[in-house]
Amino acid sequence: MGRTERNWSSSKGEAGGRAEFERGASAEQSRLSIGLRDVARAAGVSTATVSRAINRPDIVSDELRTRISAVIDHLGWVPDGAARALATRRSGAVGAVFPTLSHGDFARAATALQRELLAENYILLLACSEYDPAQELRQVRKFLERGVDGMILVGHAHHADLPGLLRRQRIPSINTFVFNRDDPTSSIGPDNHKALAELTQYLVKLGHIRFGVIGQSTTNNDRAAARLAGIRDALGRHGLAVRPMHWGEGLELSSVTEARAIFRRIMKASPRPTAILCANAYLAVGAELEALAMGLAVPGDVSIVGYDDTEVMSELPVPITTVRVPGDEVGRRAARYILAQIFRRVHETVFECDAQIIVRASSGPPPRRAK
Amino acid sequence: MGRTERNWSSSKGEAGGRAEFERGASAEQSRLSIGLRDVARAAGVSTATVSRAINRPDIVSDELRTRISAVIDHLGWVPDGAARALATRRSGAVGAVFPTLSHGDFARAATALQRELLAENYILLLACSEYDPAQELRQVRKFLERGVDGMILVGHAHHADLPGLLRRQRIPSINTFVFNRDDPTSSIGPDNHKALAELTQYLVKLGHIRFGVIGQSTTNNDRAAARLAGIRDALGRHGLAVRPMHWGEGLELSSVTEARAIFRRIMKASPRPTAILCANAYLAVGAELEALAMGLAVPGDVSIVGYDDTEVMSELPVPITTVRVPGDEVGRRAARYILAQIFRRVHETVFECDAQIIVRASSGPPPRRAK
DNA sequence: TTGTACGCGTTATCAG
DNA sequence: CTGATAACGCGTACAA
Numbered sequence: 001m002g003r004t005e006r007n008w009s010s011s012k013g014e015a016g017g018r019a020e021f022e023r024g025a026s027a028e029q030s031r032l033s034i035g036l037r038d039v040a041r042a043a044g045v046s047t048a049t050v051s052r053a054i055n056r057p058d059i060v061s062d063e064l065r066t067r068i069s070a071v072i073d074h075l076g077w078v079p080d081g082a083a084r085a086l087a088t089r090r091s092g093a094v095g096a097v098f099p100t101l102s103h104g105d106f107a108r109a110a111t112a113l114q115r116e117l118l119a120e121n122y123i124l125l126l127a128c129s130e131y132d133p134a135q136e137l138r139q140v141r142k143f144l145e146r147g148v149d150g151m152i153l154v155g156h157a158h159h160a161d162l163p164g165l166l167r168r169q170r171i172p173s174i175n176t177f178v179f180n181r182d183d184p185t186s187s188i189g190p191d192n193h194k195a196l197a198e199l200t201q202y203l204v205k206l207g208h209i210r211f212g213v214i215g216q217s218t219t220n221n222d223r224a225a226a227r228l229a230g231i232r233d234a235l236g237r238h239g240l241a242v243r244p245m246h247w248g249e250g251l252e253l254s255s256v257t258e259a260r261a262i263f264r265r266i267m268k269a270s271p272r273p274t275a276i277l278c279a280n281a282y283l284a285v286g287a288e289l290e291a292l293a294m295g296l297a298v299p300g301d302v303s304i305v306g307y308d309d310t311e312v313m314s315e316l317p318v319p320i321t322t323v324r325v326p327g328d329e330v331g332r333r334a335a336r337y338i339l340a341q342i343f344r345r346v347h348e349t350v351f352e353c354d355a356q357i358i359v360r361a362s363s364g365p366p367p368r369r370a371k
Numbered sequence: 372m373g374r375t376e377r378n379w380s381s382s383k384g385e386a387g388g389r390a391e392f393e394r395g396a397s398a399e400q401s402r403l404s405i406g407l408r409d410v411a412r413a414a415g416v417s418t419a420t421v422s423r424a425i426n427r428p429d430i431v432s433d434e435l436r437t438r439i440s441a442v443i444d445h446l447g448w449v450p451d452g453a454a455r456a457l458a459t460r461r462s463g464a465v466g467a468v469f470p471t472l473s474h475g476d477f478a479r480a481a482t483a484l485q486r487e488l489l490a491e492n493y494i495l496l497l498a499c500s501e502y503d504p505a506q507e508l509r510q511v512r513k514f515l516e517r518g519v520d521g522m523i524l525v526g527h528a529h530h531a532d533l534p535g536l537l538r539r540q541r542i543p544s545i546n547t548f549v550f551n552r553d554d555p556t557s558s559i560g561p562d563n564h565k566a567l568a569e570l571t572q573y574l575v576k577l578g579h580i581r582f583g584v585i586g587q588s589t590t591n592n593d594r595a596a597a598r599l600a601g602i603r604d605a606l607g608r609h610g611l612a613v614r615p616m617h618w619g620e621g622l623e624l625s626s627v628t629e630a631r632a633i634f635r636r637i638m639k640a641s642p643r644p645t646a647i648l649c650a651n652a653y654l655a656v657g658a659e660l661e662a663l664a665m666g667l668a669v670p671g672d673v674s675i676v677g678y679d680d681t682e683v684m685s686e687l688p689v690p691i692t693t694v695r696v697p698g699d700e701v702g703r704r705a706a707r708y709i710l711a712q713i714f715r716r717v718h719e720t721v722f723e724c725d726a727q728i729i730v731r732a733s734s735g736p737p738p739r740r741a742k
Numbered sequence: 743t744t745g746t747a748c749g750c751g752t753t754a755t756c757a758g
Numbered sequence: 759c760t761g762a763t764a765a766c767g768c769g770t771a772c773a774a
Contacts, residue, residue: 079751080752086751
């Protein structure tokens with residue numbers, strides 16, 4: 001007759017037996033998986049006590065606690081999260097929607113996030129928006145239906161319905177990889193605008209006056225847009241600007257191959273730029289590889305700088321100057337913020353992560369005979 | 372006292388008003404978020420009808436369906452996933468535990484996984500084991516408590532308690548990035564042993580007889596171990612073996628920097644190998660960069676091959692021969708398998724993904740005067 | 743086609 | 759410190 005989970009565990013067996021009798025055999029047989037009740041009966045205690053034994057061990061007598069946990073192990077009981085969530089009004093899950101995981105920074109952030117949540121017994125629900133606000137909204141909605149206790153997003157530009165949705169659910173949320181004191185929802189990350197303004201400023205100080213940019217799409221990517229604006233504003237302060245012919249945008253998010261082609265085109269212009277700003281690590285790698293292939297000296301003929309740091313950048317023949325974004329720190333602190341909100345602890349609301357400029361060999365003064 | 376289960380809703384508005392009145396303000400005010408009942412009352416129908424309207428729209432009359440969905444939108448109701456899961460005995464979530472996300476293949480697999488699950492309205496719970504079986508077990512247990520409907524793991528070597536745990540929960544699971552007909556649980560991925568045996572065989576055919584290996588740790592990494600075994604077995608068939616001095620293992624999982632140091636050491640040996648097998652993409656990149664820095668010709672002086680394909684490998688001065696692992700395909704098909712199991716559809720059980728050898732310029736015949 | 747009423751497996755309240 | 763029992767919010771036989 002299939003699985004009879006009866007362990008009328010002797011001691012207090014009387015009561016257990018009676019209960020069983022009263023509930024009738026049907027209840028017992030229909031149960032496919034063991035539950036709290038089965039554990040309670042087997043241990044000869046009430047369900048409440050078992051529940052307490054696992055959630056607040058300190059308020060249960062030693063004897064019962066050990067007996068109960070023995071029974072749990074023996075029966076191999078795994079508490080039902082759905083039931084617990086329903087009773088607790090808390091899911092123990094935090095959702096995160098990243099544009100993609102193929103970017104090292106996001107992958108690192110997701111890892112850190114997950115690790116940090118785990119420390120407080122929380123789990124991570126993960127989805128990718130693929131840089132599509134509508135998809136982001138769908139994913140968030142799905143997470144809300146799952147009852148996530150908090151949401152972690154990227155950027156501060158979202159679908160118009162998203163903020164209201166989040167507000168109605170009354171769950172904490174945070175925008176990551178951005179920093180903006182004016183954003184009403186908390187945010188954590190580097191100040192993208194400032195970071196690239198400073199990087200540009202650094203190049204200007206070296207004496208550069210003609211700049212090329214290998215960018216990435218800014219549609220639905222406020223971080224990329226902010227970085228571009230940072231470049232523009234920094235150059236503007238010196239009365240400079242990027243010429244259209246010194247500008248290229250990849251279709252892929254970060255493609256070494258595309259970057260090479262764009263770099264080659266830009267460097268064929270006349271006059272040609274003496275410094276190339278690349279929107280991310282792999283674009284910079286592509287630029288340098290193409291420069292080497294073209295026989296250009298870096299930084300003798302042209303300086304190359306990037307954004308994001310990957311190990312390859314520092315190991316290429318000419319290590320590349322770049323901006324280091326601490327993805328894991330972003331993830332870690334975002335998780336901590338959300339957990340603090342969930343548990344109603346005090347916590348700061350907005351954080352800026354330093355985006356540190358790492359100067360390597362690929363940047364230097366412009367060539368003297370800058371044609 | 373307390374909550375009365377009465378939905379005296381006779382038909383339509385009248386009833387709505389009355390019901391509201393009779394329930395009294397207290398019940399209304401104490402409810403922090405609106406629920407199925409509120410929607411039902413506002414729409415003047417029963418809770419069952421609302422439930423059906425969203426889950427099986429086809430069996431509800433057009434009029435009611437439209438009215439109900441209007442009310443839902445108006446009230447901004449989000450169904451409670453915990454309650455639904457409790458009633459349905461299905462969580463709508465699939466868990467995945469990867470060793471890390473910093474590996475491109477795993478990141479791609481996770482992305483594909485998530486996308487595929489979403490198509491069937493499932494969500495992804497993600498965690499990292501950091502190559503620690505105990506941690507993997509903990510994460511899996513946590514997911515099971517969350518009531519995941521399926522589990523996706525990496526490799527076939529797990530903690531001893533894991534298989535039993537999964538069996539007891541009666542949920543489908545699959546091992547990814549491995550392929551082994553003898554594994555009792557389904558698996559999907561490349562045959563790591565075969566892939567490296569073939570790659571090695573290819574080098575042997577080119578005439579190489581002295582091989583170096585830049586490996587990664589095989590502790591808790593059955594894939595890496597299988598690949599190593601593949602190399603060993605392939606060489607063994609020709610009476611060859613890797614000399615200890617031609618062997619190095621990085622501490623980091625994949626570090627360009629470490630690879631360079633190891634490569635340099637190996638190439639100082641005498642005699643030195645004419646071909647270097649690298650355990651992953653970044654180790655191979657490091658090897659080539661160091662070779663160039665040392666003034667060695669690739670493949671003139673030494674052939675270099677890797678495992679995994681990243682864009683950089685193909686764009687370096689000498690594009691690197693490697694084995695392409697289709698991470699996204701692994702993720703996609705794993706998701707499909709799990710969903711099929713959940714929905715009790717027929718589906719194949721074990722799949723092999725081709726691990727394709729991509730021959731590029733970095734591999735060629737050994738130098739004539741192979742010293 | 744629609745409504746009623748009960749069950750899902752825990753937690754929390756309150757009385758002992 | 760422990761036990762009895764009412765929520766928790768939705769799905770779904772079963773009845774109408």
